[in-house]
């Protein structure tokens with residue numbers, strides 16, 4: 001595909017996302033209908049779409065409208081590319097600009113968030129006050145960081161890792177650097193697309209895991225022999241991180257068991273033993289119950305930027321109600337003197353501090369031992385965790 005044809009494809013995908021489709025789904029739909037597109041084309045189109053979703057409103061403003069075409073015209077202007085060199089109508093490139101499009105972009109934000117988004121931080125207007133209150137002075141740098149791509153992180157599995165692990169990664173074209181203070185973590189500086197095919201990954205020596213999840217998992221109070229329940233296990237990232245360093249008894253539970261479908265294979269690859277439970281079948285008492293709660297994902301907007309634009313006040317209210325319900329169920333499974341850990345990949349106070357404060361009012365028999373908000377200023381995704389002890 002020519003560069004212009006890739007832009008035309010990105011316009012098509014962005015139009016679907018703007019109409020409400022999840023970005024991954026819209027990309028798959030485009031790829032299925034575009035058999036001529038090679039893997040390099042698919043990667044390029046994906047990058048154009050994701051980069052633009054991170055900056056949707058500012059690019060729409062620069063391009064004159066919240067449409068795929070407006071956003072891609074805005075991308076040209078933002079990157080100092082003359083749109084007339086891309087929008088040529090030749091070789092499947094999008095049609096040339098009309099007079100209105102060629103005129104200077106209108107002032108303000110074409111997406112209608114003129115006041116709140118005036119700083120060009122690409123934050124949905126209704127979320128600005130909540131994020132300002134959660135982040136304080138960090139609001140502007142954190143939201144600016146959310147407009148950039150996220151770094152990729154690996155977690156070393158000490159049960160499997162060979163001494164020459166970083167050399168083996170380098171042989172596979174994956175350059176990494178260590179992370180100070182977290183010996184299991186590696187930042188990928190080059191070759192991220194080859195990780196899933198590389199021998200160190202396939203042999204369970206490393207896992208893909210964001211730094212925030214690694215920091216939180218390392219902070220969980222788990223000791224050899226403990227009974228541990230991962231109540232919202234999903235793919236089991238937190239359990240696998242704990243199992244890599246501690247020989248405890250791990251139970252994985254999720255209301256949607258299909259989300260745990262890959263967990264047995266991942267555990268086998270990592271040399272970890274994890275028991276999969278059916279929904280509602282967890283039986284306490286546990287020494288540690290981990291609630292890695294369903295959340296808005298506002299901390300992961302760099303990786304899933306369409307989620308930023310799809311969140312609504314109603315959805316957020318539904319999520320916070322579900323989090324409270326899950327906490328109430330999970331606390332009953334903790335033994336006296338044991339721990340309940342609550343984790344979200346959100347930056348919003350309603351899902352984090354306020355959720356914990358409300359829980360402590362409902363269950364005064366718990367005491368917070370530690371709570372922490374991580375942000376991209378810590379290099380990781382936005383993430384919150386609280387560790388609470390059940391008085392016994």
Ligand SMILES: C[S@@+](CC[C@H](N)C(=O)[O-])C[C@H]1O[C@@H](n2cnc3c(N)ncnc32)[C@H](O)[C@@H]1O
Pocket residue numbers: 231232233234235236237238239253254255256259292293294295322326
């Ligand atoms: C943030 S994800 C978990 C990610 C996972 N722990 C990991 O590290 O890969 C949240 C999970 O909570 C599950 N979930 C949602 N509602 C639930 C409920 N009422 N009880 C248990 N799990 C629930 C979802 O199916 C989803 O897999």
